Every structure is written in C-alpha cells, then in structure tokens.
Amino acid sequence: MLQAATDDSLWFALPGQPLWLFALSSVVLAPVAEELFFRGLVLHAWLREYGRWVALIGSSALFGLVHYGLFPLEGLLPELPWLAIPAAAGMLLGFLALRTGSLVAPLAAHATANFVNLLVALALGPQA
Numbered sequence: 001m002l003q004a005a006t007d008d009s010l011w012f013a014l015p016g017q018p019l020w021l022f023a024l025s026s027v028v029l030a031p032v033a034e035e036l037f038f039r040g041l042v043l044h045a046w047l048r049e050y051g052r053w054v055a056l057i058g059s060s061a062l063f064g065l066v067h068y069g070l071f072p073l074e075g076l077l078p079e080l081p082w083l084a085i086p087a088a089a090g091m092l093l094g095f096l097a098l099r100t101g102s103l104v105a106p107l108a109a110h111a112t113a114n115f116v117n118l119l120v121a122l123a124l125g126p127q128a
Helices: 019-050 052-068 077-100 104-124
Strands: none
Touching (some): 019 077, 019 104, 077 104
C-alpha cells in the first residue's frame, strides 16, 4: 500500500506518486505550510491592520480561493458552494487560532481533515 500506484487507485495524486509521499505532503507538509501562511502570517497581519472580523473573513476567503483554484472546476458562479467549503474551513481554523493563541489547534484540525479526506478518497476509489 505504500508503493507507487500503477492503476487508478491514486486518481487524486500525481501519476506514479507513492502513497506515502502523497500522505506525507497532504497530511503533514501542506497543513504546516498553510497554517503558517494563512493563520500565522495573513490572519495576524490583517488582525493588526484591520481588526478581528476583516482578518477572519479575508484570510478565510483567501484560503477558499487558493483551494478553489486547486479543483478542476469551470465557472465561478455555479461553483460557489465549492468555494464556500474551504472558506468555511478557513474560518473555523482562524477561530481556533485566535481562541487558543496558537497554531497547534488549527494545524491539528487541518491535518485531521486532510487525513479523513485522504481516507475517503481511497475508500471511494477512482471517479468515473
């Protein structure tokens, strides 16, 4: 299971990418990098500059837009619900960061969500 897939079992990853590398990057590296950027840098910079709500909404919208760009979707208006999902997740992660005063809780939540998404994607298999 930790070897490179030669079939469509990793339809959501790069062809030939080992599962362990994809899991490491999506469950560990991406959450660390994204939390450092979106909650550590953007949220706190905007918090100082614009206040709590603008910082939360703005950093969450930016988080949603970045993740929206990663999906193969066409046309923004009909796909707004897909944009709202990562934006809402960004809002929750932002609340966790502000409430705890640390990036540990949002990082753990982000990594857990990515892990669950990975398990669901593996369980569902290739999309027809």
